[in-house]
Amino acid sequence: MNVPAELKYTDEHEWIGIEGNIATIGVTDHAAEELSDITFVELPAVGDEVTAGEAFGVIETVKAASDLFAPVSGKVVEVNTTLEDDPEIVTKEPYGAGWMIKIEMSDPSELEKLLDAEAYKKLIFG
């Protein structure tokens, strides 16, 4: 199970990569493993506002729909459109080509509430 040290995490199994004021959001390796047969990823549009803790999108698998929760608040500045045609890339490369959205953070202090890699490992491995 891959948990990159440089990323932040939520207990809903999203990862957050930070570059300046921009947060890139995806789901973790652990979540991707639980989400086989992804058929559709519903994402917001560029320009939409998202709020920390609220659903910003949905991953549909053959079996069930799972909400994606925004780890931080802000404006969506980029959406990974390759997921429209190849949603399974989320399973194959959760930390790479399977990223979902980029957010321009409105309150970077929200990052303090996120888990670091060690805390996230503790969460999934017990």
Add this chain to the structure above:
Amino acid sequence: MTDEIVKTAFYDYHFAAGGKMVEFAGFKMPIQYQGITAEHLAVRNNVGLFDLSHMGEFEVSGPRALDFLQKVTTNNIAELEVGQIQYNCMTLPSGGIVDDLLIYRLPTDYMLVVNAANIDKDFDWLRSNLSADAELVDRSPLTSLLAIQGPNAEQVMSQITDYDLGGMSYYTWAEASVAGAKMMFSRTGYTGEDGFEIYIPPEHTDAVWRAVTEAGKKHNMELIGLAARDTLRLEMKMALYGNDIDETTTPIEAGLSWIVKLDKDFIGHDVLARQKEEKPKRRLVCLELEGKAIPRQGYDILDGDDVIGSVTSGTFSPSLQKPIALGYVVRRKAKSGTRVSIVIRNKTIPATVVKPPFYKNASHK
């Protein structure tokens, strides 16, 4: 009955094969192995193996066995000859469905195959209606069940039995040597494809598993979990108890009038006769959706702004590559070709009522 979670005789094999094990109806069952879509397509295009040991098997015997079964079920069992199998259901006095089941006519007795989640309920229901001179025994704990399903099922089955499968019709059973021991198997299934279901006594489970999987290697047979079992049956509009049918729905509403024989008497007869005469207020229909969002159980079905029904089962169809659903709608909107919409996460998605089954090229329909 116990509240403990039961492992089937094949648990260790599933685990070793990478099966993702979940609790289902009190059993630890494989929900999937390599992935739902791949498993689904393996059954459609080739052949797959399912562990269905969670299903329930009852034996009904005695001089009044037929009279008793005629009273508690809607289909006409008197038509069954020894060797034949019938799809049937049990109804409440209200016409609501207690369970759907298969009835095997044995030389002197009958075998009932019921849904795993309903074993205790069905047994209690049958016992409370039992006539004198009819006996009921639950054989479930001593019966394992494997299903081989797919257009190449006969090629696998023929390697583990010496029985002449070429002359064996759909919905019949035989007792013959399988993996070196005598047992019962039938040409039946819940996938729409050709296939066999083998009822295995406890002392032969390992031998049969090894023989089937060895025979399957030559045909690239895949192990299939419960998730693909669900998508396979849904593409055929085969009802799933607890989703599409239950005690609040009748066989007439569910499109199962063909197993309701009103020229015999049974529990629920009068309600169903009236409903057939007056036509039901709602019907179970097949729906195909536009887009990629998937309808799920409980989602509203709309005609304009009016709620006209709700989804009972939904998935992304691996064969059709589009979202599909079963749901009840008011009768005037049940005709194929009717345009409706389904509410998915506050959006209304266009949908069309289509003729069953969704998947038209199955090897058995």
